[in-house]
Amino acid sequence: MNIDLHEKRIPIIKIGNFLIVSIQVDMHDKLAIQLQSQILEEIEKTGAKGVLIDISVLEMVDSFIGRMLSGMATMASIMDASVVIVGMQPAVAITLVELGLEMPGVDTALNMEKGMEMLEKRLKDDDYKLY
């Protein structure tokens, strides 16, 4: 574990095959970029098949963060991990839509539980395909 005391870090928790990222602070651009590479590194290290990003406490999302989130989904899918964004607030959804950031290709779920279910189902489907 390498904890840098000089930087605020968003914790990434690994549970089973999934990584859980709960964003509890206001995102600024630098933190967002850092989080992006952090998650991708973690995916490589742990071989996780899914990433759940909880943004239920984020009350404001600007175009940069929106783009970062959808970019991260694409990057993760290249690395064979699917990203599910969970718990988006209605106001945030409206803002993103008004900004024209419809995030195609990004999966979303109402809450962590539903997101987990979704990923589990997808993993199971992939297994069926495999065998």
Place this chain on the structure above:
Amino acid sequence: MKEDYKIERVKERINYIEDVLASVAAGDIDARINSEVEDDLSGIEAAIDLLIDDLTDELKQRKKMQKEVEEKLAKIQEQQKTIFQQQSDLLELSSPVSKVWDNVLILPVIGTLDSQRTQIMMENLLEKIVETGCTISILDITGVPTVDTQVANHLLKTVTAARLLGTECIISGISPAIAQTIVHLGIDLSSINTKATLQDAMIYAMKQNQLSENVKLHSLFADSDENEE
């Protein structure tokens, strides 16, 4: 040369006229000269009295009219308040979101849509989705007579916002006229799940429900099987 005027107590009467005029100017409209003496000055006095009468009438009429106008204004303001109240009531009432089944919300839309209404509709729907945790919502536009680019755009936005929350939004009840308009306007609804009637949408929603339920049950059974083994 010099004509003789037949006037009695000139100074006193002129002073009195001045007093009366002053009190009229000060607002006492009942003040009159009412001279009892008949001579050369009495004509002028009578004329002044008449003028004061006219002025009084005019003033009274103006006051009456002012009062009427004020009353009317108050009435209009009252009516306007009622109209605003009803407008906001209508906006509130016009977008009810109801939960009709496990996991299924319905938002029936009736009447013409404008951007303000669609905005409120969207907010209501999203709030309700988060509140109830329903994953399927049906936007029934059977009661909408026409759709223009703006409204179609708003509908698209609503569906996309619902998707961003992690839920599915189905649009049902698209009339032939609306279908024609949408295609003529060149709006692409292919990314949106549309169903002919509310019934079809409900059937679809229930099927989706069953699917996810099956998955859940399946995984539950699978787990218990494994445990037994």
